[in-house]
Amino acid sequence: MSNRIAIQTNNLHKDFGEVYAVRGVNIEIQSGEIFSLLGPNGAGKTTVISMISGLLKPNQGDATILGHSITHEPLAAKAALGVVPQEIAIYEDLSARENLMFWGKMYGLRGAHLKQRVAEILETIGLADRQKGRVEKFSGGMKRRLNIGIALLHEPEVVIMDEPTVGIDPQSRRKILDSVMELNKQGMTVFYTTHYMEEAQELSDHIAIMDHGEIIASGTHAELVKIVGELDRIELNINTESDRVMETWKNTPGVEKITAENGQLHLLVNDSNLVLPQLFEKAAQVGSRITSVEIQEPNLETVFLHLTGRALRD
Amino acid sequence: MKSIDIALKDMLQSFRSLFAVMFMFVIPILMTGMFSLMFGGSGNDEEGFVLPTTKVILVNQDEGSFAGMPGEVSQNPEYDASSIGQLLTMALTSEGLTGIMDVSMMDSSADARFAVDNQEAGVAIIIPKNLTTSFLAPLGTVAVEVYQDPTLSIGPAIIKGIVSQLLDNFSASKITLAVTLEQIENSGQMIDEAQIQAVVAQYLATIQPEGQSQGSESANPYLDIRAPKTDQNSSDQTINPVAMIMAGMSIFYVYLTGASGTQTILKEEEDGTLPRLFSTPTPTATILRGKFLSVTLTIIVQITVLLVFGELVFKIHWGDLLSVALLSIAITLSSAAFGIFLVSFMKSTRQAGIMIGGVVTILGMAGMMPIFTLGMPNPPAFISIISHLAPQGWAAEGLQVTMSGGVLSDVWTNILALLVWAVALFGIGVYRVNKRYK
Known part of the structure; x- marks a missing residue:
């Protein structure tokens, strides 16, 4: 990784009339790294891109791309950019060939x-033997690969990928993630947006978490996880309505945050071993029973929950 | 260079689309072909309007004879018809009618009807055996049967008209005879059979040469038709309807191509390829120029194919080459600009599909009004005014002028008007599109 700055944004704002989409976004991406912008749908990731x-x-x-201002030197x-649209x-x-020739x-x-x-690109994306076939007859995965191949034709130093794995099968998703890492190995800077925590965690050198048009946290995976410290994330299911139970659990020592999503309860706790028995006891007091429990190590999901009080997939 | 790349890519997509090719070439040609079949000929000015030749079976069963009649009919060897049936036969098989009907003779009326039922002939004319005797009898009545194929319209109608005209001549003599007899009786005089036959024979002697000359102009007609003199434009309309229909169809579909072609801007926006184009190092102006160029080139191909096809297949003589070429360029530019203008007001292809169809049809109809009223003598002035409110009107008028033999000096106003339309529509359209994508 060199010390050259590939992408830098400086206080980016965008609104659509009364609705603001992006508020004061500052990002700095070093050349040769994979930088992920993580956030739920509607966070403003695509607007930034x-x-x-x-x-x-x-x-x-x-914003500047390799020092070129997007407003003063747009061409x-x-x-310098290759863009893979969502x-x-x-x-x-x-x-496929006609598409690549045109682009x-x-x-x-x-x-x-x-x-x-x-x-070369036809070989890279595995479509050399289907190059003369009309794209309309391609599978979704093949189209996705061609969609990415177009952005790589001119060997850009920086590639922007806007949620390239949305709506595709796990096998194609795996291929895309591998190709992103391969491109990065070849020296390309990758700016990657996703709402899948696992992708950001697996790929990225640096991650910025975005919500409601703002960057709420950024750093390496380790730095972000440190934000939640030693907190454990517990996912629980109960056999009754969650309102009364949540009210009871809120005041339990060791419980830092509690949210409900699709009937499931998410808690951030200091020490799950100490807190869990109390949760069982208090649930029983209000006539509820815990039907399942899952304890997770701190991850980006935990960070997002900690920072916003909501699950990342909300 | 990138503009050309965009234009060529768009053209490749257009010509690969069966739908687009149908609307650009097949439908205007098919429509003209259908009208050509309906009117029974090509658009060749020199040939004029060609009527369809109808296969006719003639059954002459007339057993009567003029023999024994006094006067010219029975005695003059110049008159070779021996009965009214034969007189009709001679008239219907005369040289002047060979282009309209192909007559063959049969003896049996049943066989003739059978042939029509089997579509071996379009019409059977059955002359009854008592035609002459009924005609010669003062109060006799008789009918000639015209049996036609119900699936045909124009050909049988023409045959019926000719037969009616011939029979009217004979009917006239019967009316004359009846009136004459009534007048003589009213005056108290008596008239014998020989005198009646003499009157009939004299009339027949008069009409027989007329019957034989059916289909050609009579040297000394008793009645002449004089119509009021029409204005200059109307009298100049010697262009075949098929040629005007081809011109109208071409203009209508060329403007439709202009509008549909520029619709690719909206389609690409919806498909995400336009934003992707904007993310490449290609200026917005270059992209829009490429779009305009693609529509312009597509229309040039379309208009060339339609004009050449019309010339070769429908024998339409479009007129002075330079005038037609310049007019075509002006039509091309105005239709492409018309497309940009229309699309600049549309938000989606769904909206554009409905609006473009509607606007192109309304303006097309307004512009083509002089074509619709081609057969109208002295059409009202508002028709010309309305047609000039649409670029299609200037285009149609221009082609009408070149097909009538007009040269560049006759169509330069049309070319100029179309270019003014092009500049105005392009200016507004590009301003609006630029504003949207900048």
Whole structure:
């Protein structure tokens, strides 16, 4: 990893009329790292990416890609970037090869170099033998791979991937995650957004957690987990309505936070071994019975719960 | 260069779409072909309007004869018909009608009807055996049967008209005879059979040469038709309806292509490929230029194919090459600009699908009003005014002028008007689209 800054945002703001989407986002991504922006749906991740890739103009603030300002040198900034949009954005009535040839030209590639890059990408994404087939007949996973391949054609130094694994099967997801790590090994900087905690945890050198248009925490995985200290996360199911039980458990010593989601209760506790017997006892006092218990080590989910009082998948 | 790449990609997508190809080429050609079949010919000005040739079976069962009649009919060797049935036969098989009907003779009326039922002929004309005798009898009545294939319309209608016209000539003589007899009786005089036959024979002598010359112009017609003189435009409308229909269809579908082609901006926006294009180092202006170029090139291909197809297949002579070429360029630019303009007001392809269809149809109909009223002598002035409110009107008028033999000096106003439309529509459209995507 070099010390060069690949992406830097400076107080980025974006609103859509009365609705604010992004408020004062500051991110710094070093060259050669994988940086994940983690947050629930609607947190503002795609808006940040849209501003960085020049699709949306910020209301305030600026961002630079390898030192090129997105507002003052948009073409130079875009040339340094490869963008993998969240939705598959390819021409279904063209073949895989025709798609790559066209997008390559849009990134300024021509002639023999273009043909060579198209051939290489077709190999990389595993579509060399289906290159002449119309994309409309491809599976979802194949389309996703082509969607990623397009962004790599011009060998960008920085790749932005906006939730590239949404809605695909586990096998294709695994392939995409492996290819992200492979690209990173080759020296590419990857800016990755996701709402899957496991992906951010597995891939990232640095993670920023975003909620309601703001970055609420950032750092390495270890640094983020430290925010919740030694807290344990407990997931419980009970056989009655949760309101009365939650009210009783709130005042139990050692319970730091308690939330309910889809009938399941999530607790952050100091020491699960000490707290759990009390939870069983107090539940019984109000006529409830605990039907299942799961104790988890602190992770990004725990961090998000700790910081927002909500589960990441809310 | 990137504009051309975008244009070529869009064109490739357009020409791969069966739907687009149908609307660009197949439907206008099919529609014209259908009208061509309906009107029974091509659009060749020199050939004029060609009526369909109808297969006719003629059964002459007339047993009567003019023999024994006094006067010219029975005695003059110039008149080779011996009965009214034969007179009708001669008229219907005369050279002048060969382009309209292909007549073959049969003896049996049942066989003739059977042939029509089997669609071996379009019409059977059955002359009854008592035609001449009934005609010669002062109070006799008789009917000639015209038996037709019910699936045909134009051909049998023409045959019926000709037969009616011929029979009207004979009927007229009977009316004359009846009136003459009544007048003589009213005056108290008596008239014998020989005198009656003399009157009939004299009339027949008059109409027989007329019957034989059916289908060609009579040298000394007793009655002449004079119509009021029409204005310059109407008198110039010597263009075949098929040619005008082809011109109208081409213009309608060219403007539809302009609107549908630019709709790809909305489609790409919905598919996410337009935002992706904006994320590449390609300026917005280049992307929009590419879109406009693709529509323009597509329309050039479309208009060229339609004009050449019309010339080769429907024998339409579009007129002076330079005028038609410049007019086509102006039509192309105005239709592409028309598309950009329309799409700039649309938010989605769903909305565009409905709106474009509606607007193109309304403006197309307004612009084509002079074509719809082609057969109307001295059409009202508002038709011309309305047609000029749409670019399609200037385009249709321009082609009408070139097909009538007009040259560049005759259509330069149309070309200029179309270019003004193009600049105005393009300006507004690009301003609005730029505003949306910047």
